[in-house]
Amino acid sequence: MPIIEISCEDVWREISNYVDGDVDPVLRERIAAHLKSCAHCSAVVDGTHNLIRLVGDGRSFDLPNGFSERLKQRLAKTGR
Amino acid sequence: MPTPVQSLPESELIQRVRDGQAELFYQLIEPYQRSVYAAAYAVLGNEADAEDVAQEAFLKAYSRLHQFRGESKFSTWLIQIAVNEARMRRRKDRKNLYESIDDGYLDDSGDYFPCDFADWREIPSEALDRRQLREALSRAIGSLKPLYREVFIMRDVQGMNVRETAEVLGINQPLVRTRLLRARLQLRDALAPGYDGAWSTGSPSYKKVRPF
Numbered sequence: 001m002p003i004i005e006i007s008c009e010d011v012w013r014e015i016s017n018y019v020d021g022d023v024d025p026v027l028r029e030r031i032a033a034h035l036k037s038c039a040h041c042s043a044v045v046d047g048t049h050n051l052i053r054l055v056g057d058g059r060s061f062d063l064p065n066g067f068s069e070r071l072k073q074r075l076a077k078t079g080r
Numbered sequence: 081m082p083t084p085v086q087s088l089p090e091s092e093l094i095q096r097v098r099d100g101q102a103e104l105f106y107q108l109i110e111p112y113q114r115s116v117y118a119a120a121y122a123v124l125g126n127e128a129d130a131e132d133v134a135q136e137a138f139l140k141a142y143s144r145l146h147q148f149r150g151e152s153k154f155s156t157w158l159i160q161i162a163v164n165e166a167r168m169r170r171r172k173d174r175k176n177l178y179e180s181i182d183d184g185y186l187d188d189s190g191d192y193f194p195c196d197f198a199d200w201r202e203i204p205s206e207a208l209d210r211r212q213l214r215e216a217l218s219r220a221i222g223s224l225k226p227l228y229r230e231v232f233i234m235r236d237v238q239g240m241n242v243r244e245t246a247e248v249l250g251i252n253q254p255l256v257r258t259r260l261l262r263a264r265l266q267l268r269d270a271l272a273p274g275y276d277g278a279w280s281t282g283s284p285s286y287k288k289v290r291p292f
Contacts, residue, residue: 012193016261022242044194047268054217054271055236061218063114064127067134071113074135075106075142 003033011041019048090154098145105142112158115238119159119248122233123166125222133169137162152247159238159248163230170226192262195269220270224263231256232263 011034017023018031035042055061086107088096093108109116116137121130141161148157221229221237234245235256242260246253 009191009193012265013191013261016264017257019264022257040194043272044265044268047272048264051264051268051271052236054213055221055232056239061114061118061233061237063117064131067117067131068110068113070131071135071138072106075138078139 003030006030006034008034008038008041011035011038012044015041015045015048019045019052091150094145094148094154097142102142109138109141109158112155115155116158116162118233118237119162120166122230122237123163123170123226125224125226125229129169129173130166133166134162137165140165156244156248159234163248163250192265194265216271220267223270224266228259228263228266231259232267235260236264 011018011031014023014027014031018028023031035045088104090108093104097105097108113134117130117134120133120137121127124130124133137158141158144161148154152160221232224232230249231245234240234248235242240248242253242256245260246256249256
């Protein structure tokens with residue numbers, strides 16, 4: 001059965017679910033087919049993957065310097 | 081020989097703190113400092129307020145520890161307290177830019193479409209060590225409207241699933257998905273150009289590809 005083509009806009013609406021592996025198999029196949037022939041949508045998908053990898057790395061969101069010390073002091077002040 | 085307190089399971093630590101061993105409270109919450117701070121930051125978008133609210137959230141968690149029933153994970157419970165504290169702070173803070181307009185909580189109507197198609201190539205792992213990249217990331221996250229930032233930080237920074245994200249923010253799962261889509265696309269737009277040479281060369285300009 002031929003895969004029904006979808007537009008770039010349709011792909012963008014589903015990109016987030018697609019990178020999460022959270023779309024049904026039929027839609028997944030249609031998106032994959034579109035990506036093979038669309039450099040722009042591929043760039044958006046790759047970039048979204050990269051973004052998620054980047055922020056998922058623990059180093060991307062550090063506690064401010066001295067956070068733990070200040071927290072301990074505040075807890076101590078109030079008797080915890 | 082009694083079990084050393086360093087290796088007590090969480091449930092036991094909770095019980096002991098409830099029974100009056102207040103000195104064990106820090107040990108109980110130590111693993112969750114980053115999550116609670118990130119949750120407060122997600123709502124407030126600035127570091128100083130987020131730290132203050134995170135501290136308040138821990139104090140509140142201590143005073144309410146007897147209410148924790150273990151129906152959700154302890155971390156989820158802590159994060160919910162932080163989100164609520166942070167939202168109260170937002171409401172109180174009349175200086176907030178969004179406050180006078182829409183509280184930053186109105187969904188932008190319509191779809192968000194990508195506006196930059198620069199190719200964002202593979203991230204070399206050493207790129208994460210670069211202060212410039214981390215600052216760009218933090219600026220981009222800070223520039224999101226709160227309702228998108230909250231979802232993005234819970235889901236992608238904290239690594240919660242859609243159900244947990246919905247639970248701590250008090251919204252439904254389809255809304256989590258819609259807001260996550262917009263947050264991710266906006267951030268990709270904000271960061272992708274940096275990978276087109278601007279960060280590695282220090283050039284203030286970058287090549288944009290806008291085919292439509």
